[in-house]
Amino acid sequence: MADLKERIARRCAKEFEDGAFVNLGIGLPTQVANYLPEGVTVTLHSENGFAGLAGMAEKGHEDVDIINSGGAYVTTVPWVKYFDTATSFGMARGHLDATVLGAMEVAENGDLANWIVPGAKVAGMGGAMDLVAGAKKVIVVTLHTQKGAPKILEKCTLPLTAEKCVSKIISEMGVMEVTPEGIVVTELHPDFTKEDIQAATGCKLIFSPDLKPMEEE
């Protein structure tokens, strides 16, 4: 499982151009930062208050004024810019090149559900709704299924985080793009066949004529 998640994070790390401004959600998305290619500098957005997240603070060397959006003590890059919440979400809606986050469900039209399960205890959307409504590119990184059930569906059954916002999905099985025609598989991992990925998906997939193997390393 850890290997599958690492595979997803490694693949996602190739999505960014040098100089990109990116928000990485909590969990698997956060790991993406560990695998950025040589020569690609990305400025990471921490929606609680800055552009220029580096990594976790070492125990005993925390700066109590610097937390990430999960409340953990973190460090920043030398070109960091701290800002207030209004500015931070101005950046999110207006300037983020990409937001990377997990999903409970993604629909074939790009609808995303990742914040609430009716009946379960409510945590709140935090900044997620703003982040997906605004970023130029929303990339979902996720295991392809949840307890065997598909997460990519014809239509979301859970309340949405935003409609038609997802542009790309990266799972352990492959890389998919959301297009007006539906979800197009552009890369398939060598461990899986077209039939495997289709069987694990709740909507009809389109296979790119240029279908490539999902790059591993």
Added chain:
Amino acid sequence: MADLKERIARRCAKEFEDGAFVNLGIGLPTQVANYLPEGVTVTLHSENGFAGLAGMAEKGHEDVDIINSGGAYVTTVPWVKYFDTATSFGMARGHLDATVLGAMEVAENGDLANWIVPGAKVAGMGGAMDLVAGAKKVIVVTLHTQKGAPKILEKCTLPLTAEKCVSKIISEMGVMEVTPEGIVVTELHPDFTKEDIQAATGCKLIFSPDLKPMEEE
């Protein structure tokens, strides 16, 4: 004439509480700052970019980064806060205790016209429309008539700067408050009779039962 304007400025200077945040328009309103009573500290808003205007800069001692809204080099108080235009007008709409400005016409319901004469060359409203739409109290300081014609009217004939915004008018003849019932004269200058001020006014005035002489000194 200079004396009449000084009279108006002196009277207006008594309108502010210690600690008030005030915008003074160009011309006669600017003079109000010269007559603030002992013990009353007012923070002056310069809508081009700060709270804390002091006075004109001395020739040869100008700071080229500090101008007022007329483009003249000015000085600032020690508690000055510089800000950008969005913040400056956030302050104007949300926080100014008073805006003092001149008028071409004021209507008995508080409508104000002071920015454009149809057919004449257009200068633009600058910040005037925001300032009168937002301030808690809009005080018009003006000579009572223009070439003998009343400036206080039943209805403005010129395009408005804002509707129902004026709360007080101070002229060389007296002090007037705009109320739901109409314009109430609360102070009359000893040089004039009730008949004089009514004759110079284009709408029916109400004289306060507490009518006082307009304080001179």
Added chain:
Amino acid sequence: MAINKIITAEEAVAGVKDGMTIMIGGFLGTGTPECIIDALVAKGVKDLTVIANDGGLPVGAYDAKTARGVGKLLEKGMIKHIIASHVGMNPLIGDGMIAGTLECTLVPQGTLAEKIRAANYGLGGVLTPTGVSTPMEVEKDELGRDKQVLELNGRKYLLEMPLHADYAFCRASVADTFGNFYCAKATKNFNYVMAGAADHTFIATEKLVQVGDVDPDIWDVPGVVVEGIVEGEPVWQI
């Protein structure tokens, strides 16, 4: 000279009454004015409506020996209604909602900031793409009003109305005696939009300087929106 606004924490909360609406700066406690919160707890008002990013932190979170920020008010049962973007880090909120003792209105974080800014800056509202086609579009707002959806230039937006409070309590890292202030690093969060979005704004500051003692361009928030300043806000200890 009304340019010295130093007061005590007790004075800052003296006007807060049962049932009032208060805004509290901070993000999971970071950037919350703890000395003012402590005075509010000591005063013991109830049925508050609190506007904040979150419910602060409960005892034990990140090894803390006490609750932090809004968490202290939750612990004492002083809140009737919380308006926030994220409430998952403090279980007292979920517990209160299940028990029926606490009402909670969720607002997306960026929308929450814009609603507060609109109140602060005299705007009638803002149009945001955030929340379109989500439960935000159909749920009532914090005052029980329906949301309006506007379509402009082929895109749908929610019309979000201003969010105003009786009191705003903010935390500064450095302030002058007039109330000009800034918050260091990631402590800015909601402190900048909240300062001025209430009838009364009070700040607690770690460090105080005299007016004119520093380059005024270090200030982020204008002192004209600040009514009183409490000195001696402690640095958080971990």
Added chain:
Amino acid sequence: MAINKIITAEEAVAGVKDGMTIMIGGFLGTGTPECIIDALVAKGVKDLTVIANDGGLPVGAYDAKTARGVGKLLEKGMIKHIIASHVGMNPLIGDGMIAGTLECTLVPQGTLAEKIRAANYGLGGVLTPTGVSTPMEVEKDELGRDKQVLELNGRKYLLEMPLHADYAFCRASVADTFGNFYCAKATKNFNYVMAGAADHTFIATEKLVQVGDVDPDIWDVPGVVVEGIVEGEPVWQI
């Protein structure tokens, strides 16, 4: 490492084409990036739509030996349409309007700032009390669209839509090589909202520092919105 964005003034204006829309920071020239304006004049594009507070200053204003800011573009007849709040200080605008060579759309100063901020910050618009029951309510906006008036909570507001440009040119007092910057004193004006409200934002700075050389809390505008930085913007001489 895409964190060094130093370019020349010529490179900053290289992409500007006839008929484009550009934003220029400054207030009567104070805070305008003169070295970029000079490069634009040297390049010689025409039919520009310019969004700025005003028309800069003409030769001779405040004893200046040259025109200043937007005034230089007006002098060369490079502007077809100016969107501004005040145009009375530069007679070339009134002259051009009378001659029919220049279109002018007036926008109240605070509204202009909010429209630009809305474009910058991904909002669909803002509601402002400014301009209600004035010619602003009935006149078309800068793109020839009717204004919408909304009544909320018993008060009328104008719905003001975002104002976006192809290029934004701003002036910094100090910037780092990533483009984080601030403007000293009263030079901030429109520079802060314009930086980011265009497809391409370039700044000219008086002083340049390396990233990490100063306390990051001195910065007001995030470098992520800046595409290129021109060094050597001169201090205005009087």
